[in-house]
Amino acid sequence: MRFNKVLTVLLSMLLVVSLLGGCSSSKPAEAPKTEAPKAEAAKTEAPKAEEKKAAGKMYIPVISKGFQHQFWQAVKMGAEKAAKQYDVEITFEGPESEAQVDKQIEMLEAALAKKPAAICLAALDSKAAIPLLEKAKAANIPVVGFDSGVDSEIPVATASTDNAKAAGYAADKMAELIGGKGEVALVVHDQTSATGVGRRDGFANRIKEKYPDIKIVDIQYGGGDHLKSTDVAKTIMQAHPNLKGIFGSNEGSAIGVLNAVNELKKDGKIVVIGYDAGKQQKDAVKSGKINGSITQDPVGIGFKAVEAAVKAAKGEKIEKNIDTGFKWYDKTNMDGEEFKPLLYD
């Protein structure tokens, strides 16, 4: 009984809060134009930032797909850099695993309730987030997608790596390194997210289109879990003794492939191409055990997402698709100055 009372009180409080949050969408911000024309991102925000300061700092929640992974820590670094530069307040949060779509939705709900100036979101599942995004749109809160982005018309901009393009480049490199023919396989981190699907298809399609003599014999998923990816990669190598190369689609997958090569003593016999960075992967690229990897620019992703959110909140025009780029690194070029901020530990 007592528990019921407490529950009732809590529920009614929640109701009041959500009502308040829902009704008082009295943000002055002008409705951001969804169809912002490309290019010409105005670069004169300095004086405007001053104005905002007087009225209290702008608040922008950044909701990522995770926070534990080194990649997300680098995104966070970039987001914080932008927050400092534009003098806005940000929070950075994300669910513990990339399967927790529900947790992320809760975070988004909570963020919306705080009536932010804008929201940055890397959706785990775009479709699941759409009702909330519509709510944000109705409340004139601009949404900026980052990383895998949000598959909808609502976000005013998306700061991301073109996964398919980057993976296609990895396929070109794979073809070059194995001499244009033979069997290759993929260890992918998942089969539902935009990054997983984009990288898998980007790689596979390029092989199919350009390299008729290369056969993709297997595509398996390791969930980005280092240990599972190791066993997945080992099994693939056992099943296909003539395998020439493997592509690991993110850090955990690439490390899994690397471990498998080590454990089966296939160094030098199998071409390994990775994705992202991380200390182990960097060391392996340096020693040549991984022939090369694609790196995104996580710091840039975080920075550009917050930058776009600030501009959108002020009603400035921004580019719809902000390509944050990718780079190929191997032992010959990875010590270059340009890679320092990209190759996180």
Add this chain to the structure above:
Amino acid sequence: MELGMNLKKPLLKSDATQKLLAFAGLIFLFVGFSLASPNFFKFDNIVSIILATCVNGVLALGVSFVIITSGIDLSIGTVMTFSAVMSGVFITFMKLPIPIGIIGGILAGAACGIVNGVTITKMKIPPFISTLGMMMITKGLSLVISGTKPIYFNDSPFYRQISVGSILGSMIPGFEIPNAVLIFFAAAIIASILLTKTVLGRYTFALGSNEEATRLSGVNVNFWKTTIYTLCGAYCGLAGILMSSRLNSAQPALGQGYELDAIAAVVIGGTSLSGGEGTIIGTIIGAFIMSVLTNGLRILSVPQEWQTVITGVILILAVYADIVRRKK
């Protein structure tokens, strides 16, 4: 379940049938996959399967004891991670010698087990809840302590050899069985001796069959229960060492979900969740069934979605077979 007092006799008999049943299942899978793919039954692949079983197997060994007492431990996956992180702290951060780091990691796991035992016996919190709490605590602590970053063992190349090195291979050329496998088998033999030959094992079964009767016959139930959870924690610690040494790093974000695989292995091996029965050999067979299944389906390039479905079906069938056998 069984009559509380008459523990030994019906147990032995049902154990034998269960072992046979599970073992037959394992053989069936082996033969099936060997026929389906020429790449399955090869020395390297068999070694891969055994190596892939080690972490899950050691976790399953530990949790077998707990399940036989009719308890449950949901914290095993994250306690494993916590132990791995702690050994990383000892070895990489504090630069302690590797053996101390290993013992420290195992003790960290055991410490979590003690806390589980105390919350269950003294605070009277049901095992499901207290170990669920411990699951979250250790998961969070692993991230806090490691600073959400993996801890690498790059300065201690020997650490990696614990799992993937091969003492056997260095003695007998070509017989490259990784050390992790030997450690796993040793851990299994110890578990089997503890369960069948010692007073700890007897009380484990007694607690699971009838806790009240055990208490009334003058056994210090709280002490033995706590000991059993501690033992389980220590096994998680060992699993943590094996995992981190294989990955050459303590990955603080891994671990959750591993507990369910381990519990599934125990159950497939014929240990009843209502307690009082179970064998170590059953657990090992259960763990092997799971990894043979995953390996075989992967070799056949069955899409991963279906692999999960099939594993689920096998789990249900295995437990159903057990129930049917029991009714007879």
